[in-house]
Amino acid sequence: LPRAVIFDLDGVVVDTAHLHFMAWQRLAQRIGIHIDTGFNEQLKGVSRQGSLLRILASGGKTGSFTQAECDAMAAEKNADYVGLLAGLTTTDILPGMGELLHTLHEQGVLTGLASVSQNAPRVLRALGLEQAFNYVADTRRITHSKPHPEIFLNVCEALNISPQHAVGIEDAQAGIDALRAGGIFAIGIGATLEGANYRLASTEGLSWAVIRQQWLRHH
Ligand code: B16
Ligand code: MG
Numbered sequence: 001l002p003r004a005v006i007f008d009l010d011g012v013v014v015d016t017a018h019l020h021f022m023a024w025q026r027l028a029q030r031i032g033i034h035i036d037t038g039f040n041e042q043l044k045g046v047s048r049q050g051s052l053l054r055i056l057a058s059g060g061k062t063g064s065f066t067q068a069e070c071d072a073m074a075a076e077k078n079a080d081y082v083g084l085l086a087g088l089t090t091t092d093i094l095p096g097m098g099e100l101l102h103t104l105h106e107q108g109v110l111t112g113l114a115s116v117s118q119n120a121p122r123v124l125r126a127l128g129l130e131q132a133f134n135y136v137a138d139t140r141r142i143t144h145s146k147p148h149p150e151i152f153l154n155v156c157e158a159l160n161i162s163p164q165h166a167v168g169i170e171d172a173q174a175g176i177d178a179l180r181a182g183g184i185f186a187i188g189i190g191a192t193l194e195g196a197n198y199r200l201a202s203t204e205g206l207s208w209a210v211i212r213q214q215w216l217r218h219h
Helices: 018-028 037-043 048-060 067-085 095-109 119-126 150-159 172-183 208-218
Strands: 004-007 110-111 166-170 187-188 198-200
Touching: 004 095, 004 150, 018 037, 018 048, 018 067, 037 048, 048 208, 067 119, 067 166, 095 110, 095 208, 150 166, 150 172, 166 172, 172 187, 187 208, 198 208
Parallel strands: 004 110, 004 166, 166 187, 187 198
Antiparallel strands: none
């Protein structure tokens, strides 16, 4: 059986994608770029700077701003996003995820968090989950973003287990690709993900029993 379960944050433990989108949309609008919710799918799991570059590209504005202007825009979006996070409470934990974390601890299965969000500690605090993980990846120490496996391998190392003994849960294609590249059993949340070992439409059906069953089916 797996010895650790590694969670992505946004889209797996909590849904803040709509808040990221609101903040990006306001920023984009100010510089004359229109983005819609379909485009937002492409921003999931992508870092702050990476997201800004994709938005500029979508509006044909690649190279239109200096690095200082880009930094200012990213900071503006983040201030807006942090303001929106103020409304976040324990009721925003996605269905089943509080129970799953609880069961894993009971079963002695280690838990890790592999989020690229620099706001992850703040989000965990708002959800009352700051003590819920055995290890939370420190984004400042990660140099390659997903789909590179670095963040997941970093969590495995910190938990002192090999990737073959871990399960990862992701809602972004870049995240699934990162898990596969790292040799970690990948569970995908979302209908359109490719390459996951097992896929569910939402977190609702995800439990330790399901993880165990899928693990045994593949091992
Ligand atoms: P921040 P995850 C990701 O979180 C989000 O999916 C993505 O939309 C966001 O741009 C990224 O974090 C960076 O967030 O601006 O707060 O550092 O899915 O890796 O938990
Ligand atoms: Mg995510």
